[in-house]
Amino acid sequence: MNLFKAELRRIARRRLTLVFGILLLAGVVGLAVILASISSKGPSEETLAEAQAQADEMNEQNPDYLDCVEDESYFEDNEMYGWVETDPEYEGMSHKEACEHAVGGWWAEDFIWTYTFDFENEGPFVIVGVMIVAGLVMMLLGSSAIGAEWSSGGMSNLMVWHPNRMRLWGVKLGAALAACAAGVVVLAALAFGLLVLVASLRGEVGVLDGVWWEDTLELVLRTGVLALGMTLLGASLAMLGRHTAIAGGVIAGYLIVGELIVNMVSMNLSMDFPERLSLYTWVGAWITGRVELYGAYSGFNDMTPEVMVITWGDAGVLLGAIVLLFGALATWSFQRRDAA
Amino acid sequence: MPPIIEISGLRKTYRRSFRQPHNALDGLDLEVAAGQVHGFLGPNGSGKTTTLRALLGLIRVDGGTMRIFGEEVPHRLPQVVGRIGAVVESPQFFKHFSGRLTLQLLAESAGIPKDRVESVLEQVGLRDAAKASVKGYSLGMRQRLAVAQALLKQPQLLILDEPANGLDPAGIHHMRELLQWLAHEQGVTVVVSSHLLSEVQQLCDSMTIVSRGRRIVDGSVADIIAGHSGASLSVRFPDAGSLPEAAEALTTAKAGVGAVVERDRLVVTNAPEAAWVTQTLAEAGIYLSELVTQTKNLESVFLELTGTAPQPGQTVQIGQSVAVPETASPIEVPVAVSPDAGPQAGSEAGSEAEEAQR
Ligand SMILES: Nc1ncnc2c1ncn2[C@@H]1O[C@H](COP(=O)(O)OP(=O)(O)OP(=O)(O)O)[C@@H](O)[C@H]1O
Ligand SMILES: [Mg+2]
Numbered sequence: 001m002n003l004f005k006a007e008l009r010r011i012a013r014r015r016l017t018l019v020f021g022i023l024l025l026a027g028v029v030g031l032a033v034i035l036a037s038i039s040s041k042g043p044s045e046e047t048l049a050e051a052q053a054q055a056d057e058m059n060e061q062n063p064d065y066l067d068c069v070e071d072e073s074y075f076e077d078n079e080m081y082g083w084v085e086t087d088p089e090y091e092g093m094s095h096k097e098a099c100e101h102a103v104g105g106w107w108a109e110d111f112i113w114t115y116t117f118d119f120e121n122e123g124p125f126v127i128v129g130v131m132i133v134a135g136l137v138m139m140l141l142g143s144s145a146i147g148a149e150w151s152s153g154g155m156s157n158l159m160v161w162h163p164n165r166m167r168l169w170g171v172k173l174g175a176a177l178a179a180c181a182a183g184v185v186v187l188a189a190l191a192f193g194l195l196v197l198v199a200s201l202r203g204e205v206g207v208l209d210g211v212w213w214e215d216t217l218e219l220v221l222r223t224g225v226l227a228l229g230m231t232l233l234g235a236s237l238a239m240l241g242r243h244t245a246i247a248g249g250v251i252a253g254y255l256i257v258g259e260l261i262v263n264m265v266s267m268n269l270s271m272d273f274p275e276r277l278s279l280y281t282w283v284g285a286w287i288t289g290r291v292e293l294y295g296a297y298s299g300f301n302d303m304t305p306e307v308m309v310i311t312w313g314d315a316g317v318l319l320g321a322i323v324l325l326f327g328a329l330a331t332w333s334f335q336r337r338d339a340a
Numbered sequence: 341m342p343p344i345i346e347i348s349g350l351r352k353t354y355r356r357s358f359r360q361p362h363n364a365l366d367g368l369d370l371e372v373a374a375g376q377v378h379g380f381l382g383p384n385g386s387g388k389t390t391t392l393r394a395l396l397g398l399i400r401v402d403g404g405t406m407r408i409f410g411e412e413v414p415h416r417l418p419q420v421v422g423r424i425g426a427v428v429e430s431p432q433f434f435k436h437f438s439g440r441l442t443l444q445l446l447a448e449s450a451g452i453p454k455d456r457v458e459s460v461l462e463q464v465g466l467r468d469a470a471k472a473s474v475k476g477y478s479l480g481m482r483q484r485l486a487v488a489q490a491l492l493k494q495p496q497l498l499i500l501d502e503p504a505n506g507l508d509p510a511g512i513h514h515m516r517e518l519l520q521w522l523a524h525e526q527g528v529t530v531v532v533s534s535h536l537l538s539e540v541q542q543l544c545d546s547m548t549i550v551s552r553g554r555r556i557v558d559g560s561v562a563d564i565i566a567g568h569s570g571a572s573l574s575v576r577f578p579d580a581g582s583l584p585e586a587a588e589a590l591t592t593a594k595a596g597v598g599a600v601v602e603r604d605r606l607v608v609t610n611a612p613e614a615a616w617v618t619q620t621l622a623e624a625g626i627y628l629s630e631l632v633t634q635t636k637n638l639e640s641v642f643l644e645l646t647g648t649a650p651q652p653g654q655t656v657q658i659g660q661s662v663a664v665p666e667t668a669s670p671i672e673v674p675v676a677v678s679p680d681a682g683p684q685a686g687s688e689a690g691s692e693a694e695e696a697q698r
Binding site for chain 2: 009
């Protein structure tokens with residue numbers, strides 16, 4: 001316990017922690033400010049009328065549109081537009097509106113440049129984005145906490161103090177994960193608070209009912225687990241390579257070169273669902289819960305493509321296995337190898 | 341009282357790809373008795389640091405047994421480490437932390453009260469520099485910080501690898517007083533590896549000298565020096581022309597006696613006693629003007645025992661110190677080797693070493 005507290009303090013007292021902390025906080029606040037500045041609560045009556053006038057003007061240059069507006073049974077009579085009657089999208093629209101959409105092609109929204117931040121629908125994804133960035137940063141911090149200890153030579157001194165290597169590694173990992181969890185939770189909470197504030201001031205909050213909470217919590221929880229997994233991976237790589245740069249290099253190298261190679265291979269290889277070679281696909285499946293990959297059309301007459309479904313469970317198994325593999329390798333190497 | 345540290349037959353082989361494996365430790369033995377300052381000596385690359393690392397569980401060994409406080413290590417190290425303070429080879433610390441924070445984190449991690457930090461900082465003379473970050477420390481300041489962290493636990497066994505490294509004269513003096521005080525007043529057992537032989541001679545009660553991963557000699561410092569002093573006599577003559585003649589007379593008078601001309605004097609080794617030399621020379625009609633028994637200091641004993649005495653115009657290379665035969669262990673001290681035989685032994689050992697490397 002003493003060691004765990006000391007390790008947490010060691011992470012907290014690093015300058016890098018301070019720098020990253022400030023950057024992340026500034027990033028979240030900056031994001032909220034940007035959202036607040038571009039979002040507004042719907043257009044005013046005046047702008048709406050003006051935009052409608054502009055749309056009408058454009059549409060009126062189209063004789064078909066004028067015909068449509070004049071003729072209430074335009075859609076029934078004109079077999080080209082027969083579908084409008086049954087299309088659910090047109091249900092409840094006034095005849096003029098339907099003409100705008102189906103025939104004219106211009107409507108008021110085309111002349112109003114407003115964006116309304118909708119917390120209910122967009123908020124969770126912004127929060128998840130914040131958490132992923134925070135997770136990446138915490139991964140860097142976690143691996144640097146271990147890598148810097150090795151490269152500065154402090155690790156062997158610490159090992160003299162705490163010769164039980166498994167305990168030392170466990171505590172270091174625990175401290176890195178705890179720091180990661182704390183950072184991600186704090187940032188997610190801050191993002192949540194700020195976004196609700198922005199939405200209520202300059203956008204729409206929407207209905208945050210039980211279902212919304214359930215879905216959002218699930219999304220956020222899975223993203224949080226992803227952040228922890230990334231930290232574990234980063235710490236393991238730093239332990240294996242005994243240097244922060246090695247962990248960072250391996251990860252960056254994979255994300256850039258690895259994905260490039262995957263793309264090239266999948267282009268030249270006639271395999272089904274080449275996207276499944278890319279880790280991004282699996283990470284996406286883990287976060288969103290489900291990803292569908294569309295394969296080649298299977299037959300001559302059959303126009304439905306083959307579909308491969310990756311659920312978050314499948315993704316969890318694969319990503320978890322990768323993280324555990326590196327974790328086990330790092331543990332084994334720390335146990336066996338001489339402290340140089 | 342049983343020894344505090346007992347090492348026997350310790351082996352460590354560094355396996356290198358595409359090259360011969362290298363035996364850094366080749367059956368090393370070491371015993372350190374309680375309450376003493378024990379010097380651990382040897383030429384560069386002879387395996388001192390490797391031994392201390394192995395003792396502290398930093399590296400795996402390929403054979404041999406080690407005990408500290410009677411407990412098998414590294415297996416039982418977690419149980420005894422609380423009583424051991426150690427500095428292994430100029431330790432490095434995280435550069436952006438201050439000296440005080442470095443110590444505080446270590447103290448906290450082992451549940452040592454905070455006020456120990458201040459008292460060890462005071463003890464090593466870093467009180468005023470404790471706020472500064474380690475990045476800005478000089479070599480000697482880092483060394484002091486390292487010693488401070490070793491003292492933090494109030495250890496019963498203190499293991500210091502070249503503690504004098506980088507210290508100023510005042511620092512060395514202070515370190516000597518501190519270690520002697522710890523050993524003789526506080527009953528702490530201290531093991532120091534060092535190259536400062538005059539320092540070891542003043543500081544240590546007993547010592548072990550190693551060469552190429554094996555022990556060549558151990559015992560009390562005084563005994564070891566005494567066992568090797570007086571082995572050579574320096575003789576001068578009024579007329580330098582009589583030097584070869586005198587050498588001839590002495591070497592023929594008794595088998596085993598060595599006499600070598602060294603500029604304007606004759607160095608005689610293995611002579612039964614000084615009187616025999618005067619008598620023999622007088623019988624040959626040669627009269628000497630000066631006869632001095634050369635008392636040796638630790639340095640010459642060390643150079644002789646390790647076979648690293650310098651030869652004119654040549655540098656003794658790493659790994660050229662004497663190799664101890666594998667059989668007898670602990671090995672008897674090769675008594676009364678003439679100082680001039682040292683370098684020869686050294687170069688022979690050197691060619692052996694070169695051969696071994698091929
Ligand atoms: N990590 C390593 N890999 C390969 N060989 C090593 C390693 N560490 C030490 N050695 C070898 O082991 C031998 C003993 O080294 P060690 O550091 O113990 O010497 P030392 O007695 O402490 O020398 P010094 O007086 O210079 O400090 C040397 O020949 C060295 O080359
Ligand atoms: Mg050394």
